[in-house]
Amino acid sequence: MSFLYPLNNQAEKMPSAYVGETTDAQSRFANHLHHPDKQKLTQAYLISSDKFNKSATLDLEANLIKYLSGDGKYQLLNANLGLANHRYYQKDEVYAAIFRAVWDDLRQKNIAQHSLEYIDNSDLFKYSPYKSLSPDQTLALITVMQSLLDDRYRHIVIEGGAGTGKTILAVFLFKLLQTHIEDFYFGGFGADEQPIVDLVKKLKQKYPNPNMALVIPMASFRQTVKKIFKHVKGLQPSMVIGPADLSRNKYDIVFVDESHRLRQRVNLGAYFRAFDEASQKLGFDSDKCNELDWVVQQSDKAILFYDEDQSIKPSDAPKEAFDRLKNHPQTQTKLLDSQFRVRGGPRYVRFITQLLHGRLPKGQEPIKLKDYDFKQFHSLQALIDHIKQKNQQEKLARMVAGYAWPWVSKKNPGAADIHINDLALTWNSTSNDWINSPNAIHEVGCIHTTQGYDLNYTGIIFGPEIGYDTQKQEIIIHRQHYYDRNGKDNVKNPEQLxxxxxxxxxxxxxxxxxxxxxxxxxEALRDYVAQYVPWADQAAATVNDDETPLEPYINSVPLYDLKAAAGGFSELQQVGEDTDWIRVPIHIPITKDHFACQVVGESMNKVIPNGSICLFRKDNGGSRNGKIVLVEHSRFRDAAFGANYTIKEYHSQKHYEADGTWAHDRILLKPLSDDPTYQPIVLKGDELTELKVVGLFEGVLQE
Structure with missing residues (x-):
C-alpha cells in the first residue's frame, strides 16, 4: 500500500512542512530523523487508500506539494525537482475528486487554510517554484544548467513571448540552485531523469552556496515576487532586487526576469538620479550605458528572460543591445514557444499578432476558439457588466486600457479619468499590486499595472490613440491622444511609437x-477588427436592448419570489401566464435552466449587495465546492429572503469507500460578508439528506 504523508511543525514563526510518499512509512520516517530540518517536525499525517497505485500516489503527492506551497501557511522543506505531471487511468474521473476530498480534510484539520479555487487564483500558487515543468521548459532548464557548468558561457538568454512560462522557469531554477544537496530525494527518480539528476549534482558541487539575485525591473511585480520568496524555504525577499541594487554587490549568478524592461537613460522621470548614481558607482557613462550593461558587469553568470515584443517605451534598453549580447560568443540562447497562460494557445497568439499587424487575409471567417472566450463588444457598459459578472463567478477579471486618457485622479482622487460616451471611469488608484487590490474591479488598469501578471478574463478598451486607415488598410497611431509622456517623448520615429x-x-x-x-x-478600427473577431452579440449593434419585447429564455428569465415558495422550489418552477420575467443583458447567454430571484440581506455583501436581483442556473450535478449556491432546507429560517432558502458559498467534506463510492461527512455553507456576526452553517448526518441545491449563482442582474 502507498502512503502520502504531510509532516509539519506549527511551533516556528513560519511553520515548516514536508510532503512525501512511501510504501514503508516506518523506514521513511526513521530516515527523516537524521535530517537536520525534518527531525524538528512534530506532527505527521498518513493518507492511504487501496486505490493509491504508484502513478496516482506520485500525482497526489505532487499536487499536495503544489497546493500546500500555494496555500502559504507553511514553508515546505521539499526540493522542487521531480514534480511530474502524471497521466494515468481515471485521473480526472476518480482521483481528482479524491484529491479534493483529501484537501477538504486537511482544511478541517487546520493543516491547510484556503480552498483550491482561492489558491488557483493566487500569485503565490501561480509563481511558486513547486511546478511541473513542461517539456519545453525542461529543455530550457537543461540548457541553463549545462551553460552554468560550461565556463565558455557567461550569459544565457531565454526568449519567449508573453505566457510562455519565463517567470515560472526563473523562480523554479532559482529555488533549485538555492536548495542544499541533502534536501534532494533522488531515490524517486527514474532512469530517464538521471541526466537531470547528474546535472544537479554537478551544479551543487560547483555552486554549493551561490550568491544570487533575481532582478525584476518593474517595481509592482518585484514586490509580488518578494512576497513569494518570503514563503519558500531557502529564499529571501532580499534576493529579489531592482536593477540599481546591482551597484551594491557582485553576484555568482544574476537572473533577470522581464529583462526587456531594463532601462536606458531616456524618459526616466524620478529615476534619473538613481540611474546616474548607479552608473557612476559602476564606472559607466550614464549617457552611454543601460541596465543590461550593469547586469553583465555585476555577474559571473547572467540568465536573462526576454521578449522583444514586450518592450513598451523608449526608456527600455534597446533591442540592439540584446542582439549584441545574443550574438556574443559567450552567450547561449534558448527559445520557449509553448503557450501556458492563455487557453487559446499558439493559434490565438498568432492570430492577434497578425490582427495587429494587418496580416490576416480578407474574407477570413471570424476566429472561433474552442477553449477561449474572445469577443468584441459594441457596448462598453455591457463589457464592464460582463467583466464584473466573470469576476463574481471566477475572480481575477479586470478592465484595462491603452494610455489614451490623462491620469487626472492621481492628483485629484475621486475625479474620473476616462470619458467614453456617457460613462466616466477611473484609472487604477494604486500602482502596487493593483490587480489584487480591493477596488480593482471598479477601476481600469494599464500596461504598467498588469505586465507580468495573470488574469482569468481581461476586458480591454482600445482608446482613441489607436485607429485604422481605411485607405492604407493599416492600423495607425494618433500621437495627440497618447498620454504616457514617458512613452512618447523623444520618440521621433512614428513607426517606433x-x-x-x-x-x-x-x-x-x-x-x-x-x-x-x-x-x-x-469606428474604423472597430469595423476592421469585426471582420475577424466575433461580436459578443450581433444584435446589440442595431437593437436597443431596453426597447425590445421580452422573449422567454431569449432575452429574459423567470423571476421567482422565494418568499412565496411555501410548497418548495419545484412548485415555483411551473412557468405559466402569471410568471414574472426579467430582462437579461443580451451579451449573457441563457438557457431554460436559468432563473432569477432577489437576494435580501447582508450575509453575502462582499459579492451580492442587499436587495440585488441575481441570475442563477439550475444545478445539474457536478462539483459545487467553492461555488456560490442557492439552497433549500427546512432548517433555514430567513423570513426576509425566503423561509427555507439561503445563498452561501458551498464547501463539502466527503469520505470514499473502497469501491470508489463516496458520501458527504458534512457540508459547510459559508457567508461572504463584511459583518462578522454571520457565521457558517454546518450540516451533518441526517441534516444532509434534506439539503437541496436549487441553483448556482452566475451574477448580479440588478442592484
Whole structure:
C-alpha cells in the first residue's frame, strides 16, 4: 500500500512542512530523523487508500506539494525537482475528486487554510517554484544548467513571448540552485531523469552556496515576487532586487526576469538620479550605458528572460543591445514557444499578432476558439457588466486600457479619468499590486499595472490613440491622444511609437487565461477588427436592448419570489401566464435552466449587495465546492429572503469507500460578508439528506 504523508511543525514563526510518499512509512520516517530540518517536525499525517497505485500516489503527492506551497501557511522543506505531471487511468474521473476530498480534510484539520479555487487564483500558487515543468521548459532548464557548468558561457538568454512560462522557469531554477544537496530525494527518480539528476549534482558541487539575485525591473511585480520568496524555504525577499541594487554587490549568478524592461537613460522621470548614481558607482557613462550593461558587469553568470515584443517605451534598453549580447560568443540562447497562460494557445497568439499587424487575409471567417472566450463588444457598459459578472463567478477579471486618457485622479482622487460616451471611469488608484487590490474591479488598469501578471478574463478598451486607415488598410497611431509622456517623448520615429503601442495592446491581450474581450473607440478600427473577431452579440449593434419585447429564455428569465415558495422550489418552477420575467443583458447567454430571484440581506455583501436581483442556473450535478449556491432546507429560517432558502458559498467534506463510492461527512455553507456576526452553517448526518441545491449563482442582474 502507498502512503502520502504531510509532516509539519506549527511551533516556528513560519511553520515548516514536508510532503512525501512511501510504501514503508516506518523506514521513511526513521530516515527523516537524521535530517537536520525534518527531525524538528512534530506532527505527521498518513493518507492511504487501496486505490493509491504508484502513478496516482506520485500525482497526489505532487499536487499536495503544489497546493500546500500555494496555500502559504507553511514553508515546505521539499526540493522542487521531480514534480511530474502524471497521466494515468481515471485521473480526472476518480482521483481528482479524491484529491479534493483529501484537501477538504486537511482544511478541517487546520493543516491547510484556503480552498483550491482561492489558491488557483493566487500569485503565490501561480509563481511558486513547486511546478511541473513542461517539456519545453525542461529543455530550457537543461540548457541553463549545462551553460552554468560550461565556463565558455557567461550569459544565457531565454526568449519567449508573453505566457510562455519565463517567470515560472526563473523562480523554479532559482529555488533549485538555492536548495542544499541533502534536501534532494533522488531515490524517486527514474532512469530517464538521471541526466537531470547528474546535472544537479554537478551544479551543487560547483555552486554549493551561490550568491544570487533575481532582478525584476518593474517595481509592482518585484514586490509580488518578494512576497513569494518570503514563503519558500531557502529564499529571501532580499534576493529579489531592482536593477540599481546591482551597484551594491557582485553576484555568482544574476537572473533577470522581464529583462526587456531594463532601462536606458531616456524618459526616466524620478529615476534619473538613481540611474546616474548607479552608473557612476559602476564606472559607466550614464549617457552611454543601460541596465543590461550593469547586469553583465555585476555577474559571473547572467540568465536573462526576454521578449522583444514586450518592450513598451523608449526608456527600455534597446533591442540592439540584446542582439549584441545574443550574438556574443559567450552567450547561449534558448527559445520557449509553448503557450501556458492563455487557453487559446499558439493559434490565438498568432492570430492577434497578425490582427495587429494587418496580416490576416480578407474574407477570413471570424476566429472561433474552442477553449477561449474572445469577443468584441459594441457596448462598453455591457463589457464592464460582463467583466464584473466573470469576476463574481471566477475572480481575477479586470478592465484595462491603452494610455489614451490623462491620469487626472492621481492628483485629484475621486475625479474620473476616462470619458467614453456617457460613462466616466477611473484609472487604477494604486500602482502596487493593483490587480489584487480591493477596488480593482471598479477601476481600469494599464500596461504598467498588469505586465507580468495573470488574469482569468481581461476586458480591454482600445482608446482613441489607436485607429485604422481605411485607405492604407493599416492600423495607425494618433500621437495627440497618447498620454504616457514617458512613452512618447523623444520618440521621433512614428513607426517606433506605433511599435510600442502595438506591443502594449498585444501584451494586454495575453493577460487573460480564459478569455479576452475588446471595446474599441475608433469606428474604423472597430469595423476592421469585426471582420475577424466575433461580436459578443450581433444584435446589440442595431437593437436597443431596453426597447425590445421580452422573449422567454431569449432575452429574459423567470423571476421567482422565494418568499412565496411555501410548497418548495419545484412548485415555483411551473412557468405559466402569471410568471414574472426579467430582462437579461443580451451579451449573457441563457438557457431554460436559468432563473432569477432577489437576494435580501447582508450575509453575502462582499459579492451580492442587499436587495440585488441575481441570475442563477439550475444545478445539474457536478462539483459545487467553492461555488456560490442557492439552497433549500427546512432548517433555514430567513423570513426576509425566503423561509427555507439561503445563498452561501458551498464547501463539502466527503469520505470514499473502497469501491470508489463516496458520501458527504458534512457540508459547510459559508457567508461572504463584511459583518462578522454571520457565521457558517454546518450540516451533518441526517441534516444532509434534506439539503437541496436549487441553483448556482452566475451574477448580479440588478442592484
Amino acid at each position: 506605433k511599435a510600442y503601442i502595438l506591443h502594449i495592446y498585444k501584451t494586454l491581450m495575453l493577460r487573460g487565461i480564459r478569455g479576452t474581450y475588446l471595446y474599441i473607440c475608433d
